[in-house]
Amino acid sequence: MIWFIGATYLYILQIGLVLFLGFRNPTKTMAWLTITYLFPLVGFLLYFIMAKDYRMSPPLSRRYAKTPILSSQLTEHIQVSRWNHFQGRHSTRQNRLLGYMQSIxxxxxxxxxxxxxxxxGEETFEAIIxxxxxxxxxxxxxxxxxxxxxxxxxxxQVLMKKAKQGIEVRLMVDGLGSHELKFGYLDELKQAGVHVQIFSPLRKSLLRKQVNYRNHRKIIVIxxxxxxxxxxxxGDEYLGRSSKFGFWRDTHMRIRGDAVFFLQHTFLNDWQSVNGDQIATRQLYPPHGxxxxxxxxxIASGPDTDSDAIHEFYFSAFNASHHSISIISPYFIPDRSLLIALKTAALSGVEVKIIIPEIEDHLxxxxxxxxxxxxxxxxxxxxFTYLKGFIHAKIVIIDRTLASVGTANMDMRSLFDNFELNAAIFDEKTINRLIRDFQEDLTNSKEIRMAEFCNRPLLQKGKEIIARMVSSLL
Structure with a gap:
């Protein structure tokens, strides 16, 4: 009897701690409560290791002040759009979106x-190299x-060659995403003169209880x-060399111009967060025409900030739509607010189309x-499910006025836990290109029909219920 009472008190303590520490994110808290209920001791141990709120402690990205934003000497080379003139051309709802974006x-x-x-991948790597x-x-x-x-x-080999030529080369990889990368690969780079950093190495992130917070950004600045x-x-799979996935459909962008300064700023902040090395100089922000x-x-977001900028941007963009919302995401796990925003948009007459992969990356x-x-x-x-191969692009197109391309998936991990970076684009030529790509993706996809979908087996529905309960952690 004593052991039963002790176990009960321990279990109640676990539940209480999960509720107390997770009050900021009720969805995630319910997922951890489910795991703790099903696996009392193991679940709480996983919670202790993985679920520490990044904002409630001074983690690696808060150990150092961020790199100062561009000085007046540098910003004189940038043409910042005047929002008050830009807003006047759009509807009230869209102006509210632009007003939010001005506050970022x-x-x-x-x-x-x-x-x-x-x-x-072929076009992307050819351009990068x-x-x-x-x-x-x-x-x-x-x-x-x-x-x-x-x-x-x-x-x-290209990075090593450039470093030997005297070019300053800095490379940072995520400790979990690139955990299979052997030290020999990085050592060869270091020996050639490349500066290498690992963002949140796996062992250290386990000790700091931050293994769940990863740097998902893909940035190059030259x-x-x-x-x-x-x-x-x-990786070779992005060139379609995977036997499982075959053709790899993705979207990447090359940018030249003022926005590169802010891409640079994001990289320098991340670099500094790892080792405290503040390297911002005028040479890194050269004058340009x-x-x-x-x-x-x-738009950069991550657990080191006090807001979830990309999540808030998506929510505002969906609510600002008049005619159409087009989404491509390999992982579609929206939180309740985005779910309601998409529902209300569709119910109000907005055409909402979402493309996801047919081939599963993670079941x-x-x-x-x-x-x-x-x-x-x-x-x-x-x-719609994509049939030609695996679709990994992260695209949102609102009407024909706004598009987003970047690293953030339409899932709660990207929106709340990962360090991500998206580009919000107001450019007719680029948006039209993205719309053409989306239309082509539709021709390589099949629509999920409501009648057929509702008749899926009960076992499948049961799997979905369980996955839904822990979806905020996926």
């Missing part, structure tokens, strides 16, 4: 940019995944003039995504 710190809307969009070869002053790279395979070694961002990591007219705002994630579909389909949202 350290991310003004720049209007002197050139954008090139790539929709597959060519740009790296042209570097004259510095190369800054930050990736979630780098693999020691054919394309990974090709990138390695000479402070050319930048790349998007969904493509460095106006290379184009595209308007871009870079539990696919089940979780399916658990949200019926509710949305009843409201008029249309879902």
């Amino acid at each position: 710190p350290e991310a003004p809307l720049t209007e002197c940019n050139e954008i090139l969009v790539y929709n597959n 060519h740009a790296l070869d042209q570097a004259e002053h510095h190369i800054h790279m930050e990736y979630f995944i780098i693999r020691n395979d054919q394309i990974g070694r090709q990138i390695q 000479d402070g003039l050319t930048g790349f961002l998007g969904g493509i990591n460095i 106006c290379v184009g007219q595209a308007k871009i705002q870079l 539990l994630v696919k089940w979780a995504a399916y658990s949200y579909m019926e509710e949305l389909m009843l409201a008029g949202v249309r879902f």
Whole structure:
């Protein structure tokens, strides 16, 4: 009897701690309560290791003050769009969205940019390698995944060559995403003169109880003039060389112009957060001419900030839509607010189309995504599964006025836990290109029909319920 009472008190204590520590995110708290209920001791141990709120302690990205935003000497080279003039051309709802975007710190809307969009790995890596070869002053790279395979070694050789030429090369990889990358690969880079950092190494992140918070960004900045961002990591599978996935459909972008300064700023903040090395100098923000007219705002989010900027941007964008919302995401696990925003948009007559993969990357994630579909389909949202291969792009298009391309998936991990970076684009040419790509993706997809979907087996529905209960942790 005594042991039973003791176990009961211990269990109640576990539940109480989960509730107390997780009050900021009720959805995630319910997921951890489910795990703790099903696996009392193991579940609480996992919670202790993985669920520490990044904002409730001074973790690695808060040990140092952030790199100062560009000084007046540098910002004189940037043409920041005047929001009051820009807002006047749009509807009241869209002006509210623009008003929100104006409030995002350290991310003004720049209007002197050139954008090139790539929709597959071959085009992307060809452009990246060519740009790296042209570097004259510095190369800054930050990736979630780098693999020691054919394309990974090709990138390695280019970086080593440039470092030996005297180019300042800095490379940062995520400790979990690139955990399979052997030290020999990184050691060869270091020996060639490349500065290498690992963001939140796996062992240290376990000790700090921060293993759940990963740097999912993909950034390249060359000479402070050319930048790349998007969904493509460095690995052969992104070139369609995986026997499981086949063709890999993704979206990446090359940017030249004012927005590159803020891409640079994001990299320097992340670099400084790892080792405290503040390297911001004027040489990293060189003067440049106006290379184009595209308007871009870079939106960075992560657990080191007091807001969830990309989540808030998505929510505002969905509510600002008039005609259409087009979404591509390999992982679709929206929180309740985004779910309601998409439902109300569809119910109000907005055409909402969402493309997700047919081939599962993570089976539990696919089940979780399916658990949200019926509710949305009843409201008029249309879902499509991509058949040509694996679709990994992260795209949102609102009407024909706004598009978002970047690293953030439409899931709660990207929106609340990961360090992510998206580009909000106000450029007719780029948006039209993204719309054409979306239409082509639809031709390579099949629509999920409501009648067929509702008749799926009870066992499948049961799997989806379980996946839904823990979906905030996936």
